[in-house]
Amino acid sequence: MAKPPATIRDVARHAGLSVASISRVLNGHNHVHPDTRKKVIEAMDALGYIPNAAARSLSTAKSHAIGVVLPDLHGEFFGEVVRGMDKAASERGYLLLLSTMHADSRLAHQAMGTMRGRVDGLIIMAPQLSAEDLAQAIPADLPAVLINSPADATHYNLRIDNRGGVMLMVRHLLAGGRRNIVHLAGYSGNLDAAERSAAFREAMQMLAPDLPVRIIEGDFTDESGERLVQQLLADGTEFDAIFAANDMMALGALQTLRTVGIEVPSKVAVAGFDDVPMARHLGLSTVRVDMAGIGERAVRRLIDQLEGSTEPLALVRQSPTLVARATTGR
Amino acid sequence: MAKPPATIRDVARHAGLSVASISRVLNGHNHVHPDTRKKVIEAMDALGYIPNAAARSLSTAKSHAIGVVLPDLHGEFFGEVVRGMDKAASERGYLLLLSTMHADSRLAHQAMGTMRGRVDGLIIMAPQLSAEDLAQAIPADLPAVLINSPADATHYNLRIDNRGGVMLMVRHLLAGGRRNIVHLAGYSGNLDAAERSAAFREAMQMLAPDLPVRIIEGDFTDESGERLVQQLLADGTEFDAIFAANDMMALGALQTLRTVGIEVPSKVAVAGFDDVPMARHLGLSTVRVDMAGIGERAVRRLIDQLEGSTEPLALVRQSPTLVARATTGR
DNA sequence: CGTTGACATGTAACCGGTTACATATATGAC
DNA sequence: GTCATATATGTAACCGGTTACATGTCAACG
Known part of the structure; x- marks a missing residue:
C-alpha cells in the first residue's frame, strides 16, 4: 500500500x-x-x-509557480482578482502561490521572503505601501509585476485608470445638473484613494472651474460614509451630489441620507467606485473596474517576462467604465 | 549583479x-x-x-505547502475562505497553493494532479461533485481535508450545519406568525442546496406539521430568485414568507416583490442564507455562516494530520447563527 | 573502403539541501 | 591515569531529476 x-x-x-x-x-x-x-x-x-517536482525544480532552477501577494481586500475584489490570475496561470501551466499581506511593511517583507526560492516571479498588489517600503520588500532577484502599487522604475505596473474613471463620473454628475459635488476620499496613504481625490480636483477644475471643489476624508468603510454625511448635514453644508471613492462609502452615505429622509436621487445624487455586486442591487451608480481582467493581464505579462519576452517595462492603466444607475438619475 | x-x-x-x-x-x-x-x-x-526550498523539499520529501482546490465561488465567499486558510497556514509556516476547479470532474482531476508532488496535503471544496467523482479525483497518497463535499469515509469533512441553520430560520419565521413559507432551493446537484431543502421539509414537519411545505427550485442566482417569485405570483399561490437557499436568490425575490408593490416584511417576509456583506445593507434576514472560520479550521486540521496527530476522521458541522433583520420583522 | 555526419542512447556529474555515521574533545567517576 | 559518557563537529551518501559529453550505429559520399 x-x-x-x-x-x-x-x-x-x-x-x-x-x-x-x-x-x-x-x-x-x-x-x-x-x-x-x-x-x-x-x-x-x-x-x-x-x-518529482522538487527534484525537477532543483536541477532546472525553475518552479513553474508564481507568488501572489495581496492585501487584505474586500471580499468581492479578492475573489475576482484571483479568478483572473488563476485562469491565466493554468492556461500557461503555472501554479499560484498565495499569500495575503497586512498593512505592515515588515510583514510584507516577510510574506515575500517566504516565497523566495519557491516561485519564479511575483505579482504584488500593495496600494497601501510607500514606494520605498515596496522597493525594500521585493527581492531584487525575482521578476515581479505590480498591481495598483506605487510607481517603480524597475517593474511593470498595472493600474486602474482612476483619473479616467473619476472623469467619467464627474462628467456624468455635471451632465445631470449637479452643482455641489462632495467627494468622500479613502484613507490617506492608500494609492487609489490619493489618485481618486487628486483626479476629482482636477476634473472639477477642468470641467467646471466655477464650482467649489469639496473633498472630505474617510477610510473606505461604510461606517465612514455614514459618518461623513452626518457631519456634512450637521455643518449645514449644501450639496446635491456625493461621489465616494468606493462603493462601500457610497452605501454608507446612502444609508444616512435615507435615514434622515433626504431623497435620492431627486435631492442628492450618490455615486461610488468599483461596482461591487451589491451596487447593482441597490441601484448605485458607480465606476466599474474589471479586476479579473487586471489579474489576468498581470499574470500573462509576468509569464511572458519569465519566458524571455522583452517587452519594455511600463505603467499601464486599465480603463474603467461608467455604470449609471438609479442613484444619479433624476 | x-x-x-x-x-x-x-x-x-x-x-x-x-x-x-x-x-x-x-x-x-x-x-x-x-x-x-x-x-x-x-x-x-x-x-x-x-x-533553497527545492533542495530542501527534495531531501526531506516535504514541501510545507498545501494545495487548495476551490470551485468557482461567489466573490464574497471565495475571499473569506481563503483569508481564513491563509491565516492558519501562515501561522504554522505553510504556504497555500491555489487552484480553482470548474464543475467538470475531469478538470477536477487535472487540477489535483498538477499539485501532486508539490504539496503535502490538499484542501478540497467540491459541493458540486458526486461522491464517486470526488473519490476518483483525489490522489490516494495525499492527505486531504474536505469542505462542503460529499461524504467520504477516508477523509475529514468539514461542513456547514445546514440543518441547524434552516431550523433556526424556520423557527424564526413561524415565531413571526408566518404560515405559508415557500422555500427557494438551489440547483439540484449541489450538496448545500440538497441539504437545505431537505432540512426545510424536515423542519416544517417537525415544527408545524399542519402547514403546507412548498419548495421550488432555482439555481442560486439573483435572476432565478426574481423569476421564481414572479412565477409564484402568476400562479396565484398564497404565501407570506420566502426563505431562499442563499442570499442572492433572496435578493432577487426582494427585488420582484418591491417592483410589484408587495410590502416587505408586513405582507411577505424574506430570508436568505450565507450573510453576504450586502445582506446587512439591504436589511435582509439570513443565516450567517463563518466561512473564514471554516477555512481556518480545515487548514489547522490538515496540518495537524500532516504533523502526525491522529485525531479520528469525522464529519464536523460548523454551526451557523440566525441574523434577524428588517425583512422578517413586523 | 574509409571518412564524415546525423541520429540514438548511455554514463555520470550536478543542483543544494539533510542526516547517518564517524571522529574529536571535554567532563566526570573510579 | 583510564575509561565511559556527553557534546560538538565533520564527511560523504542520498533525495530524483537534468544534461554535457561520450559512445555507438548506420547511411551517404568521394
Missing part, C-alpha cells in the same frame, strides 16, 4: 533504458526514436510514474 | 565550518555550540543566504 512512488530510475529499469531517455521523452526533446518513446510511455503508465 | 545566490556550502566556507553545522543551526537542532551558532548566523547574514 504505502510503497514509495516510482522514480525515473525505476522507469528506466522497467523499460530497459537509461534515465536520460526517460527524461528526454518527459521533456519532449528531439533525438528519441519513436519505438523508444513508446516503450518509455508504457513503462511510465505501468508504474504510475509522476515526476 | 547577477551573481548566483549563496548556497549552504558558501556559508560553510565563509564561517570556516562544515555544511552539517550550518544545516543544524538552520533547523534548530541541538548539539550546536553557542559560539558556532553565532558564527553561522553572521555568515548567513553576510552572504544574504536563503535556503
Whole structure:
C-alpha cells in the first residue's frame, strides 16, 4: 500500500533504458526514436510514474509557480482578482502561490521572503505601501509585476485608470445638473484613494472651474460614509451630489441620507467606485473596474517576462467604465 | 549583479565550518555550540543566504505547502475562505497553493494532479461533485481535508450545519406568525442546496406539521430568485414568507416583490442564507455562516494530520447563527 | 573502403539541501 | 591515569531529476 512512488530510475529499469531517455521523452526533446518513446510511455503508465517536482525544480532552477501577494481586500475584489490570475496561470501551466499581506511593511517583507526560492516571479498588489517600503520588500532577484502599487522604475505596473474613471463620473454628475459635488476620499496613504481625490480636483477644475471643489476624508468603510454625511448635514453644508471613492462609502452615505429622509436621487445624487455586486442591487451608480481582467493581464505579462519576452517595462492603466444607475438619475 | 545566490556550502566556507553545522543551526537542532551558532548566523547574514526550498523539499520529501482546490465561488465567499486558510497556514509556516476547479470532474482531476508532488496535503471544496467523482479525483497518497463535499469515509469533512441553520430560520419565521413559507432551493446537484431543502421539509414537519411545505427550485442566482417569485405570483399561490437557499436568490425575490408593490416584511417576509456583506445593507434576514472560520479550521486540521496527530476522521458541522433583520420583522 | 555526419542512447556529474555515521574533545567517576 | 559518557563537529551518501559529453550505429559520399 504505502510503497514509495516510482522514480525515473525505476522507469528506466522497467523499460530497459537509461534515465536520460526517460527524461528526454518527459521533456519532449528531439533525438528519441519513436519505438523508444513508446516503450518509455508504457513503462511510465505501468508504474504510475509522476515526476518529482522538487527534484525537477532543483536541477532546472525553475518552479513553474508564481507568488501572489495581496492585501487584505474586500471580499468581492479578492475573489475576482484571483479568478483572473488563476485562469491565466493554468492556461500557461503555472501554479499560484498565495499569500495575503497586512498593512505592515515588515510583514510584507516577510510574506515575500517566504516565497523566495519557491516561485519564479511575483505579482504584488500593495496600494497601501510607500514606494520605498515596496522597493525594500521585493527581492531584487525575482521578476515581479505590480498591481495598483506605487510607481517603480524597475517593474511593470498595472493600474486602474482612476483619473479616467473619476472623469467619467464627474462628467456624468455635471451632465445631470449637479452643482455641489462632495467627494468622500479613502484613507490617506492608500494609492487609489490619493489618485481618486487628486483626479476629482482636477476634473472639477477642468470641467467646471466655477464650482467649489469639496473633498472630505474617510477610510473606505461604510461606517465612514455614514459618518461623513452626518457631519456634512450637521455643518449645514449644501450639496446635491456625493461621489465616494468606493462603493462601500457610497452605501454608507446612502444609508444616512435615507435615514434622515433626504431623497435620492431627486435631492442628492450618490455615486461610488468599483461596482461591487451589491451596487447593482441597490441601484448605485458607480465606476466599474474589471479586476479579473487586471489579474489576468498581470499574470500573462509576468509569464511572458519569465519566458524571455522583452517587452519594455511600463505603467499601464486599465480603463474603467461608467455604470449609471438609479442613484444619479433624476 | 547577477551573481548566483549563496548556497549552504558558501556559508560553510565563509564561517570556516562544515555544511552539517550550518544545516543544524538552520533547523534548530541541538548539539550546536553557542559560539558556532553565532558564527553561522553572521555568515548567513553576510552572504544574504536563503535556503533553497527545492533542495530542501527534495531531501526531506516535504514541501510545507498545501494545495487548495476551490470551485468557482461567489466573490464574497471565495475571499473569506481563503483569508481564513491563509491565516492558519501562515501561522504554522505553510504556504497555500491555489487552484480553482470548474464543475467538470475531469478538470477536477487535472487540477489535483498538477499539485501532486508539490504539496503535502490538499484542501478540497467540491459541493458540486458526486461522491464517486470526488473519490476518483483525489490522489490516494495525499492527505486531504474536505469542505462542503460529499461524504467520504477516508477523509475529514468539514461542513456547514445546514440543518441547524434552516431550523433556526424556520423557527424564526413561524415565531413571526408566518404560515405559508415557500422555500427557494438551489440547483439540484449541489450538496448545500440538497441539504437545505431537505432540512426545510424536515423542519416544517417537525415544527408545524399542519402547514403546507412548498419548495421550488432555482439555481442560486439573483435572476432565478426574481423569476421564481414572479412565477409564484402568476400562479396565484398564497404565501407570506420566502426563505431562499442563499442570499442572492433572496435578493432577487426582494427585488420582484418591491417592483410589484408587495410590502416587505408586513405582507411577505424574506430570508436568505450565507450573510453576504450586502445582506446587512439591504436589511435582509439570513443565516450567517463563518466561512473564514471554516477555512481556518480545515487548514489547522490538515496540518495537524500532516504533523502526525491522529485525531479520528469525522464529519464536523460548523454551526451557523440566525441574523434577524428588517425583512422578517413586523 | 574509409571518412564524415546525423541520429540514438548511455554514463555520470550536478543542483543544494539533510542526516547517518564517524571522529574529536571535554567532563566526570573510579 | 583510564575509561565511559556527553557534546560538538565533520564527511560523504542520498533525495530524483537534468544534461554535457561520450559512445555507438548506420547511411551517404568521394
